[in-house]
């Protein structure tokens with residue numbers, strides 16, 4: 363009898379991701395938003411060096427991740443072949459270089475027959491691909507959803523989870539199925555993060571729309587599994603500095619993955635200053651892991667907030683309108699029960715004083731004031 367039970371236990375599917383990763387949202391860089399398919403060994407080598415030397419690594423950005431187009435076909439033994447024109451030495455020199463600098467390395471594949479850009483996908487090759495990634499010492503997999511067999515993501519994504527788990531190497535599993543079938547409600551057992559939206563574009567309307575879509579799922583985020591409203595556009599040129607500060611602040615408060623999407627070899631000082639705001643990143647990486655959410659909205663003026671582990675509240679006063687406006691944060695509305703709270707501005711890096719019952723401030727059009735409120 364016990365032999366039967368043991369056999370059942372051993373043959374049962376692994377029901378959880380359980381890789382110990384993603385205790386806080388992942389931070390790193392990804393090639394897609396800026397370079398799309400235009401990636402190669404030299405660019406990625408230089409990017410690894412720039413993540414290291416610019417201060418991004420020290421600010422917490424650990425993963426350097428390839429997106430679509432690094433793979434080209436399969437060898438006769440079915441293992442995946444990196445594009446020999448773009449990556450003539452394979453991925454190993456890049457992975458080794460990243461590791462030698464204390465960075466981690468990620469690849470991209472698909473729960474479909476082909477990737478979105480038409481390269482070979484992993485559907486039907488999950489075990490061989492997971493084993494190949496592990497043998498290369500890959501640390502992260504982004505797994506997309508094009509060219510499927512028309513089964514649900516609930517069916518296809520656990521297959522790669524189990525293949526990754528079986529390798530014995532902890533590999534962060536980033537699910538990219540664009541919010542199909544509301545992954546927040548089921549994906550915590552499958553991946554370390556799941557996209558809640560379609561692809562972000564480098565514009566105010568796209569960015570703020572993704573924040574709204576992602577907000578709906580706030581209560582499902584927790585250490586080990588995060589809602590993903592897509593990667594950062596900060597530094598790509600389509601938004602103003604004020605709008606990029608809003609973008610970064612919202613992603614920090616929402617406990618979103620912080621995946622830089624610009625050319626970090628040629629970043630402006632403004633871009634670097636935004637991406638390395640330690641106080642904003644500390645909100646994102648707070649160990650409590652509660653996603654801040656919209657608590658108040660009227661006439662384009664909003665307050666978003668969430669608790670932090672040190673009994674303070676992080677809050678964003680957001681002006682979606684086109685003129686400068688005053689926004690008030692009522693302490694009760696953000697779950698501060700004492701009447702007094704000390705407010706700190708996370709972009710000015712300045713204590714603003716102690717306020718009673720509420721905090722009011724001017725906010726620029728498309729801008730935010732990002733604060734912490736410490737009950738007194």
Ligand code: GLA
Nearest residue numbers: 394429430478479506538561
């Ligand atoms: C999909 C994903 C994007 C990117 C592209 C690559 O659109 O959502 O993030 O990975 O595919 O082709």
